[in-house]
Amino acid sequence: MSEAPGDLARAIEATLFAAEEPMTVEALSGHLGDAPTGDIRAALRELEEHYAGRGIALVERGKRWHFQTAPDLAHLLRREREQVRRLSRAATEVLAIVAYHEPVSRAEIESIRGVQTSGGTLDVLMEAGWVRVAGRREVPGRPVIYATTPDFLTHFGLASRRDLPGIDELRAAGLLDPVDDAYDALTGGDDGDSGDTPPAPEGGVDEPDGFDQSGEDAV
Secondary structure (H helix, E strand, O other): OOOOOOHHHHHHHHHHHHOOOOEOHHHHHHHOOOOOHHHHHHHHHHHHHHHOOOOEEEEEEOOEEEEEEOHHHHHHHOOOOOOOOEEOHHHHHHHHHHHHHOOEEHHHHHHHHOOOOOHHHHHHHHHOOOEEEEEEOOOOOOOEEEEEOHHHHHHOOOOOHHHOOOHHHHHHOOOOOOOOOHHHHHOOOOOOOOOOOOOOOOOOOOOOOOEEOOOOOOO
């Protein structure tokens, strides 16, 4: 049986339980009287080990720490089935492109996909909290650029973007459509043409919305 956490670990434990959202090491340090960040990290690792194998776990997602239900027990807390919304094919492709190429502009997304992208598709991903505006590219026209959010990492159980699957993993999992090589383009494979639809005429877009109202999450 693991030893009881030390005083700093207990203070961090209490802080994270009371926090409304995940906290960074720096935020914890400021909340706890500017405690050294090295001590904060050591205490977090202590707590992570202390909670290993228990009903709740301490996890790091996008450099932010929070407690969550152990994955194998989540079904016990689900009282009713939530209505899930499945991302459309266009939204799935756009989300993947942003994740693998961020920060990326809309024009760059369209170049990789080979079709024009509906503004509504990006809006849906931003409303879901998975994509954010990350500033503007310092080139003529200063186009808006997009990146993923910490909530994207949390939702898909990723500690960082380094945990995104590679092309071989996607193919082995059967997630690559043999008719469409879009994912090859996402990881730097082919020339970026998604292969399913030729570039739309000026003013045209691939589809107006980002969600299909049935099925499981497609990402």
